[in-house]
Amino acid sequence: MFRSHFDVRAQPGFGLITLFTFFALYLPIAALVVYSFNGSESLSRWDGLSTRWFVAAWHNSAVQDAAVRSLVIALWAAFLATFAATMAALATTRTAPYRGLTFKYALINQPLMVPEIVTAVALLIVFSRIKVWTGYSGLGYLVMAHTAFCIPFAYLPIRARLESMDLTLERAAADLYATRWMTFRHVTLPLLRPGIIAGFMLAFVISLDDVVITEFVKSGGQDTLPTYMLGQIRRETTPEINAIATVFLALSTVLVVVFFFVNRRKT
């Protein structure tokens, strides 16, 4: 009552703007989900409720391959990025501030600043050279590329967690005969765990979702789910693509929800 003056919900037009925003954000997604249950061959003509496209997608070996590849790349990239981000976060928070520290933050977060297409082209050029030299053309390139752009996403929650941690806890551990490694193992790491899990999941979702860099870096037959879908849309399209997107959406939503709960538990 007392606060209603400052409550944004009391501002004129709030309801209208909210309604508009909700429609703009969720109408396309809702349409996509609804049409994934379309029984028709066409994307746009509704022909009764059916799960045939989910079944079709499930039995499509190209979709299976792309999905497995996406998961493998995302798991590796998230793992490597989280590992690197943890080290980076420790190095940038467990130190007295020094000249050049800001530069290091910028360096770690560089993938957030540089347009993705630039990174994609750069990686294409570098990796094509390396492919020629080494003859290796496996998934390693995609894992490496994904790791690189996932690092800042993993870094942010881990660093936030480290910064909010009471430094006297590490001091207390040292006071109680713990070496630096034991302090890390028994105090810092357990307290950091929610941040690491959050960082891992964020990196995982970001990797799973990537199109631009993957499109440039992948060799023939290395489609991930997003690039496979992009390829499909260029040809004649069936609601199968909606079904895949819907499953994808469900997966991301679950991860984001888990991420939210893990983060909230940190109190």
Place this chain on the structure above:
Amino acid sequence: MTHSRATGAHGGAIGLNGIKKWFGTFQAVDDVTLDIRSNEFFTLLGPSGCGKTTLLRMIAGFELPTEGSLTLDGAEISSLLPNQRPVNTVFQNYALFPHLTVAENIGFGLKMLGRPKAETAAVVADMLKLVHLEGRGDDPVTQLSGGQQQRVALARALAPRPKVLLLDEPLSALDLKLRKSMQIELKRLQAETGITFIFVTHDQEEALTMSDRIAVMSSGKVRQVGTAREIYDRPADRFVADFIGETNFLEATVERVEAGRAVLRLPSGATLTAGLPDGLSPSGKVSFVIRPEHAGLVAAGSGTIDGTLGNVVYFGTDTHYHVHLDDGATFIVRRQNARAGASGGPEAGQRVGILFGEDAAQILRD
């Protein structure tokens, strides 16, 4: 409960010799030399920023002295890491590990030392009993009250049986009643364990009631070291006299010094004898102090000095009489209240005399 005595453990003696500490251009500790005896309850007392916590951190190993030597039982320890010193700390904010249970917190030190699980469990059980937290071992520490967390912090620091226990204002977050009972508790723990306690506080009352000896510090220097009584009754300088308790500051001229006491002449012509700080033989004008409870109110003309009575402040246990001296200064006399009727003492505006008690005056080293 008395396991440390049973195993023959004894408190360590800490020697600080010419310790200096600079943080950039700020000098936090200025040439401190102290001998803290084995088995002692020693307090570093001073206002915030006086360097007492920095000194404690240097003993713990979290800070390195810029200059000087730091010894434990005679052996130099200033190059040892915190985990290599048999010295444990009770932190001001307790710094309990929030992801561990009460028992895991208490056993942390022993676990890090690689002691067998059975031994650790036994010590933890002992410690829980020692700090009256039996049956709470499996609770998460985050579920404990402030006072209970405080006791876990104590138990955790005592469990590895350090030679010296450092306490960094551990009672400051507790309410008054809890603080009083923890003061007694700490004193008991110190006596029972035989561990040397080094206690840091800015609370003079805490220092006076608990300590075997006190070092009063200000701006990085130790002003005076002594028992509570020595520091209260014979403050060495103006800072100590002012910081500990309430004091009346007066000036006089030294007539002569005899048998370790000085005979002073006040501007009013009255004479009195005053105690001297060690090694001081003053002459000319000096400052001296008299505690409010070491002086009494008498009829004008029959005391040491006269004045006009100003405010009379009732405190329950005693009453403070603010007497305006003829030179403009205010002298406070404290008189313990008897359960008398309405007819109290003198009233405001009246001329009164102040009679200094025997041995009440103490000359300051300025």
